[in-house]
Amino acid sequence: MASLSLYPSLLHRVVPSGQSFQKGYNGCFKFRFWQYGEWTEVQIDDRLPTQNSQLIYLSSTDKDEFWSALLEKAYAKLKGGYNALNLGLPHEAMADMTGGVTEVFTVPPDHRMLGSFLRPLLQKGALINCGNSKGPSEKRNELGILFGHAYSVTGLETVRGKYQDYIGSVELVRIQNPWGNTEWEGPWSDKKGIEWNMVSAEEQQRVQRNQLDDGEFWMSLADFCQNFEIIEVCHLSEDTLSVSTVKKPWKCTSHHGKWIPQQGPPQYNLTLLEEDDDPSDPELTCSFLLALMQKHTRKRGVLSYVALQIYKARSERDFLTPWDLSQLRPVLGTPQDQRRELVFRGRLAPGHYVIIPSTSETSQEGQFLLRVLTEKANKTTAVERPGVDANLIPPPMSPRLAGLPSVNEARDLFVKHCGKSPYCTPLDLYNLLTESIAKGVFAGSEKKLSLEHCKSFVVLMDSQGMGRLDLIEFQALWEKLRKWTGIFMTFDKNKNQTLDYLEIPPALTAAGIQVDEFIVQLISLRYTEPDMTVSFPGFLFLLMKLDYMMRKFQSFDMTGMGVISVNCRQFLHMTMYN
Template identity: 30%
Template sequence: MPLWPPLLGRWKPGQKAAPGASAPLPTQDFEALQEQCLRDGCLFEDSSFPATLSSIGSGPLLRKLPPCLQWRRPPELHSNPHFYSAEAKRLDLCQGLVGDCWFLAALQALTLHQDILSQVVPLNQSFTKKYAGIFQFRFWHFGKWVPVVIDDRLPVTEAGQLIFVSSTYKNLFWGALLEKAYAKLCGSYEDLQHGEVSDALLDFTGGVTVTIKLAEAPGNLWDILAGAIYGRTLIGCQTHLGNERVLENGLVDGHAYTLIGIRKVTCKHAPEYLVKLRNPWGKVEWKGDWSDSSRTWELLSPKEKMMLLRKNNDGEFWMSLKDFIAHFKLLVICKLTPGLLRHEVGQKWSYTMLEGRWEKGSTAGGPMTLHRARGAFWKNPQFLLSVWRPQEGEMFPKPCSVLVSLLQKPRHRHRNRKPPLAIGFYLFRMSKFFDDREKLPREFFLQNNPLSFPEAFLPEKEVSQELWLQPGTYLIVPCTSVACQESEFVLRVFSRKHIFYEIGSNSGIVFSKEIEDQTEGHDEVFAKLFEQCPEINAVQLQRILNHLTWSGLGSTRPLFSLDACQGILARLDLNASGTMSIQEFRDLWKQLTLYQEVFHKQDRAGSGCLNCAQLQAAMKDAGIALSRDICLLMLTRYGNPSLQMDFVSFVLLMLRAEEMESIFQNLTQDGKGIYLQKSEWLMMTLYC
């Protein structure tokens, strides 16, 4: 299914959790437990989430419970129980005693996408085939899909009525069982009290949520909704803060709803923009314009009115976009593809996820302050991000769309015991090559201002931002609003093409002292390196080239920047995988060996650079004859301001020149010239 894969970060086996980290769920093998129960002829009882008050909670929720609370299984509650029915109305769930409208509103949105629902709720479970009182659900939990196993004992009244989530179809129990599994994931039923729609949408999909404050709604809100409704999205919304009190207009304050549809209708004088919402309670509806009993429906044609109006007290209702903006506080859109609020056909996105932590005394540096010299901001985890266009060689590079998502992990086994910290991230532009094996020092942040920074630190599970960046290298620094606060986090980046890693990490390549000191037998060195990484990316290519000995350059040691390695990889990456195999690297090394020989031959003074005459001679030695004017042009394009060219720039020039010569040989008929159609000529000129 088209959900983003869980690409885990740099968590190392045996690495201890940060102080205050939440305890993991117990590992339970669903199939093994089910088979054991079937063999023993018994029904599963989950000791890790028992049928006792401890699973419900220990606070105010206990006072809401009915007297004589019991725990019963669905076959004890109905003569013909079903787990799920595709024939039933999709939005069939109603909220119970727990104030988890945020969870239920997200769940209602989930039911609009059957393939996504089946990822969270395996629909092949039943109360007949292989029934053993055990069920399993899956949630996206900070980078990976986590299975949650439960038994099917549900809390009910003495009369057998479910006290939490129930279905309008009394014999369907998937919603009640899913709520129990989510309560187990969060700690207890009481830990489902109060939350954000965005939190549940994230746990159901692993997507990225975009929250729009309706008081600051953009002018193209309708277009955003249209793109979201007809794309791969789940949409929720929340009214203004309150205590879930029913207002005179029929809305509930402090309450979450699901947005399930939109419609542009034609009135007598002007078009009207309508949104369709559903209350998780399964009742209590809007009473204003376009409600079930409103006279505004008479403004439509009888046919359109018949198509849209359903006079049922089922919690579903229409209202105008204008009223929606006025009476609701937040709109939450969860995108399942990283195109965010735009529909882009045929575009491939890359996705990288890394884990990190803020730890008191080392990496919990807090935010930047006015007195940055006295701050510890530089101690925060630092991540290098290099972005570039999928199509290299554009004459006028366009900004790249990059989505950054920062997630903080819960700090306690029970979700509501420790509220989330206020978090955010800064973005800096990197202007020169540096040693990425160590963090950037305090001086970097004294001399550079961030391109992007948190307008406000938000105490939320996830903060995300879409950035439009020119191709280049950037630094992302996630932090908390106050120094010395501890938590673990997940940082995700989505873009067309990028490299993303933590500064100070080894990026998957570990160099032994023997490899660093070795001057001969490079093929053996390469074999050892590629045992660790069968395919290397530009970051790893940079590390290899900067660690190997360049005997053909004398005392001069070249430093390959990440941009240069991206350029090299772009020239040689024929299958557009973004990586290089050992055989491709061996071919590259043969070319580099030739380049260093001809470069060193012309650089007699050992300055590490070539002037125009030396460049012309070096290229001739390498088999490419260029005029002096062309060489001057190449120095302007690839050289430094003094019209001198170092070895790394020489490598890039030679790779480009050989590639263009190869293209010429493929296009020419007589070896003297070529005839290009307009489209071919445009491609060639833009590529160069």
Template identity: 30%
Template sequence: MASNKKAPLGSIENPIKFMDQDFKTILEECLKSGQLFCDSTFPAEQKSIGMPEDADPKKAIKWQRPKEISENAVFVEGTTGTTDICQGQLGNCWLLAALSCLTMHPTLFVKVVPPSQSLKKPYAGIFHFRFWQYGEWVEVVVDDRLPVREGRLLFSYSHTRHEYWSALVEKAYAKLVGSYGSLKGGNISEGMEDFTGGIAYSLNVSSRTPRVLWRSLTAALSRGSLLSCFIEASSYHDVGKVTGDGLIKGHAYAITDTDKVKKASDEILLLRLRNPWGFVEYRGPWSDKGKEWDDLDKAEKERIDLKKREDGEFWISAEDFSSLFDIVELCSVNPDTLVEGTTPASPSSPAAPSTWTISEHEGLWITGSSAGGSRRYKKSFWKNPQFELVLTEQDQPEEDDEDDDDEDDDDEEEEMTPEEKKRAEKQKQKAKQCTVLVEMLQKNRRQKDKVHFLYIAFHIYKVPSELQGMCLDRTFFMKNRPVGRSGKYQAQRGVWRKLHLDPGNYIIVASTYRPNNTGEFFVRIFSKTGNTLGTQDFTCSSGYLPVMATPSLPEDHVRVEKTFETEAGPDDRLNAKELMNMFNSVLDRDYHLPLETCRQLIFGEDTKGRSSLSRKQTETLLSSLRNLQSIFFQFDEDSSGTMSPFELSTALEAVGMQCDGQVAQLLSARFASGDLHMPFHGFVSCVTRLRTLFALYESESSQEVKDRGINSWLLQFLVL
């Protein structure tokens, strides 16, 4: 019996509607009115192109629908294939190479390109596509007006020039990121992940022998992984240069198939690649023009579907591939397909059980608060967002399980070599551990025609039992080294690592290389059943009064008495201005308080409705200020009269107040007034405000308020 339960929002069955546009509703409205859809959220204007307009009127861009461009226009011509995609006048080979890979996997393809879309009647000029975005599937609606220059599509087109599905996918993705110009430059893995929701990673070609590499890539293709490759350019000027073999440096190629052929007594291992341009092909051995095919049986050529035409697709031997290419990019649909030889060929097969659980979190790096930089910045690294990872269940890694060591998997020899014995021993150790895969992606880094990725990485630390549940401070990170990391800081969208860790408690610290780099990020952790992930935050608390109860100095007592004799009115009390004059005559110049802070200090005391303080209250408050000055001075290491907001949490702890990450971020933003350094009066205002809120919470009788907790209370009132 079918369940009527609706799929969760953000799933492939129930994607989030981008810009709140519902495809079915718009389609029905257009069919009813007889009007073709015109998308006002991504208009047929230059701003959607996202690049400077060409001054030559002959090169003016027109926006036309497929049937206006080509009489024989179709959405899909026959079946979808790699040659449906050719790169136009836009540097987005990374995206189109990923799209070429996607066409090789029909079950994945229909997730991105929903079926039953056509240019035939009933036709309303509207199409929809789905992309994975940081843990959620998003549906993007577009009209079919496409940019045209001199009668031809400006950007992606099909080899036959009659087919339009790839151009419309490109338009939908451009809308998702802001403009066509925002697609310029990128990593193939970015497109692969957004088309599948999978895990993308890089493999150095030189790390394996040609035969082992070929076998690994063949297995990856059979498991439904997307594969692409490129030759590294030594400099920016080398990008796009064509080598003597007809290959393009810094350019993304899709790996669409592998095969092997017999030539005399030799077995030749081959890979099939595709250039997203749709032309400019490899000219070496086993290419379309290679003479090596002449000695091959006709049946063998037909079996591997050899097509000797300029379509961007070609074969290359594993030996030549290994000597010419540098990097292979792979995208596995789930962690199980990262394990060679253990999963069925179909990535979406229900018969492929997965014991992995996924935990997902979004985070922020905020200037002066949670953007602490790398480990070299010892004073602020600990302020980076921390995520708690609890590993309880050991798991049995698969026999060929590859982790971050990235060792060769060569089992051709019958007898175990010393190296294989070493690996077998290591496998026994893994069996006592927990397998975990951590990936971190930075968000929203495509702006107009520029891609600005921060240098990012994450580190994993083992937490001793006595510190579990606590926010780890600077002292912990000074004394402990990470047990795992993503590797060197990299300026790309995502970094990941697969690790085997002992059962226990850990924290994952997400960071940018330099402090104060503002950004958003997404972390997902794949682990075996029974392991959990949470944010490393805690319940805010205050021990303010005991800490602040310090005896007043004799000279302060004299100063208070003298001030009251000369300044106090008939009620024997001081108002805010009189209080300011007295405090500033006692405190060092760098620690003087403005009138507004003095008003806040008065309202933080029990004045029974008055806006002034008694002698005793003034003397107690001055003693408290002396204490705050001492604590502030401790963190004002350069004697500038200001304190880095990174140290705010620690300074508050010295006062006796412990605040979680969100509360500390709000305090920093409010009382540092947007500056990177907080003056003394900002610190005083911060403490005064917190002290009042803690006291109000303690006096609160509402059970609903108590159930929500102190953290929620503080966040609610700090924004007022």
């Protein structure tokens, strides 16, 4: 809400003007939220939960101001109650309150990368949050930054100062704490920032510096990288953001689509018309964002694995047949991921391309929203499928065969092997998987399973760094293992419970992971048996490592250029704890 309030046009879309406790008051208030490409109105009464005459949840420092508490109640009604708003990531709510496309990044260790990352985002009017989760929630570090707390990034300026006879400049980032107090207390802070003494009053006025305990403060990019861990970005487009100070908002085209069983995924033709105005880009490419959102996942109770692939097209009406897809390699793509909205950023030369959004649930109908954001105008159209022809209907991507027990059956195994503990350790998982494989179609392959495999399965799904999985993390792991099991069974042509060397690349492609000959050679050296085959447990282990490392790389690839920067600690965590 604090980020939203920075732009009145955004705020008034969510909180319609003309509502008050005076004229026309009848106890009813209306709010609007963005849901799957449309704005949905939510009506509430003004009865707010209190305890001892004080608001229990959100409140304003101004005791006569209630818009934020009423907005919170409307959002709680939309999501199923106040408990549904407890914890979570701000970018999810940002999408619901702006209609924007959201991304989450890891803060780079090199502050020089941070400036070049933030500047174009702020120029495009993006809403940016940041936070640090490396400590007890809402407790301060030694310099005043709260852990587990969301801040807004509101500006980036190069400030010039004079020290004795030396005139220099420093790049500073402006940050807002929505609490309105508890500010940064290090260099360039309002309270202890002696550095401002070297900056003229005119320069301070130019960057609109206010020396007040109002939650707004400045800090250097180097200090930002030391004190924040995560950046959440909400990208806004021209039709969402009508602010004259924003120079280059994204151009956006949207498409509502369906996955229909036995028809293969739909296709969309993307024509990139004109390269970006980026003098630092020697290749003259067009930057873009693709956002694939699954619809009504809460109502359906299903959150599928989805992926995006982009192929070079011959024309703006090109439809790629199964034969075409078997002969072509995507120019860009994502591994399959299980999330409500999959966001992918990339760069391509101007020209014609085909976007294919796919799902692992090929036997179920599903709806989605595909959005394409580009710096310059783009033309995106749904490609009409040619007349019905058996040769044009691709086979199911990865049928769910009964290679492993269902998720419900796995839940019973969790209880059986983990006993009264709410956690699954690597040894528990080893015993559980051994039993599951031995009783199924892969009986005998359990001899190839090792405790080392299970240690990797656990740590790669372990979100808390405890070397164990809770039930939710275990179920997410089991979904992945079942999906990959179906792929293994599809490509194990001779049913000998191994994949031959030539069967490995198409199996990885079916899992949404694109590999070249260099990666295949690495796989053959590291993950195959002496006869150059991959066992069933070995295939699951390989997919788990590839899936994790590619998702981790993408979270660090802030610019979409395929290059990341990590410090020694981050490098050791990625390579040693996997």
